[in-house]
Amino acid sequence: MPNFNKTKMITDVTMHYCPGCTHGIIHRLVAEVLEELNINDNAILVAPVGCSVIAYNYFKCDGIEAAHGRAPAVATGVKRVHPNKVVFTYQGDGDLASIGMAETVHVASRNENVTTIFVNNAIYGMTGGQMAPTTLVGQVTTTSPYGRASKNESGPIHIAEMISTIQGPAYVARVSVHDVPNIKKAKEAIKKAFQYQLDGKGYSLVEVLSTCPTNWGMSPVDALKWVKDNMLNVFPLGVYKEEK
């Protein structure tokens, strides 16, 4: 039987994520990929504002903290100065799909050679469970107490679909981490995304469906089931764009 080893790219700092939150799984996948692709020694993380704001404490590489939504712009600045380093952003849905939408669209449009890990948990985690642009129709949050779109507003924004319509990006995929087979697929997609950057092909984005048991008001197990039962049909998994 193979030994279980701690990923070298993850520090020993105790993580602050809530028990059962899948941010932890996604961190591990990214760290494993960086290690397997041998880019552990030249990676630069751009952290967002959201629950993963202090992700730089957990990844054993240089890290820079962006203002809310601005990680793609900060990553652009870093990458243009260090074009041979691997630069990646790790962003939530409030960060990437709401306040930072302009930066999100234009980093893809310029086809910056950076990678984005987009954690879609359909809610604002850090600020206590308010509605996100990715919140499902009918989903109750602290600012949609009667369910989203109770007054006929529109439903969630589909980032992977939207970004894949832009001419620029090299690779756009949506994956999920609600069970083991999907976690494996998620890792493959993340690996591909970084490989595209290593090959100088341009922008790559992996949207990862993730849980927020705390603000969804569910046990971690129920939260995983909620992803499967409610998110998968709204946010279909798959590769949306792939440069050959």
Next chain:
Amino acid sequence: MEKKLMKGNVAIAEAAIHAGCKCFFGYPITPQNELIEHMSKRLLKLEDGVFVQSESEVAAINMVFGAAGAGARVMTSSSGPGLSLKQEGISFLAGAELPAVIVNVMRGGPGLGGIQPAQSDYFQATRGGGHGDYYTMVYAPANVQEAVDLVQKAFDKADEYRNPVIILADGVIGQMMEPAEIKDNDNSANYKKDWAVTGKEGSHNILRSLYLDPHELNIHNKNLTKKYEKIEANEIMFETAFIDDADIMIVAYGTTSRIARSAIREAREKGIKVGLFRPITLWPFPLKELKEAAKNTKNVVVAEMSSGQMIYDVKLALEGSKPVSFVGEAGGIIPTTKQILEAIELASKEE
């Protein structure tokens, strides 16, 4: 480079390149467009040049944040509405202590305002401008040559103090053509940036402005304050003229100081003894120096291309010791020599 006739905006851009700034992010806005255009023309031809026309000023300043964090000498430029959008990033630069040079070629406001020259962003520039307890250094050039020299100095000071520096030029400085000489003045090698994120093997540098523990943030604020005090002690720049025998002192900066000089000449021909005090750094403001210069004068006139903003710093400096009056126009109207002369004559009649 020998002395050449140049537009202020172009001279500022070229001066930055000669100070080792190979990295520029910006968004078009009048009256600074020649600056970003010149940067694109020059930097896109340099092998190590970086030029991005960003999707907004918000994006531009955050690209500046990334490039500054990555260790580069970096600049952005804008005017009024664009500067408002940049305030988020300027606050983050101040918080994470990252060096950058930000040019504001001022136009009239508030709101969309106009595109004619003004000095309407004095408050914004000298009081931090964004959220949180911080200051940026602010240089106010009065001619194209001085703009060149101050931009080059700004890069050194930004690196020395790890702090954003603002070049507060009014629209006249940006649009006017004057002869200027731009020297090679790249001192970047003097500043070791071992704090930068470079993706170096084994490095775990973290650049942040988040301090969730209030005690830790308080210490951070205290350290920033110490830095600002050091800047106040060492970096004040100002100029005086005809001040020794003056009964009246005019305080003006940038283009307005040049109009004030003409008014002073005319007033002296009429036998009124007037002198000039011109702050070159608006933050830190030459408070003690201004009070000292005004010591033997009867009263002080402040001239600005605004509704009156610097006047508050002048009053702060004088601590109520002299009467202070104001002359100025806003909205893109440049005060005339005649107007300033009238203000001088009025002040000379006061007891």
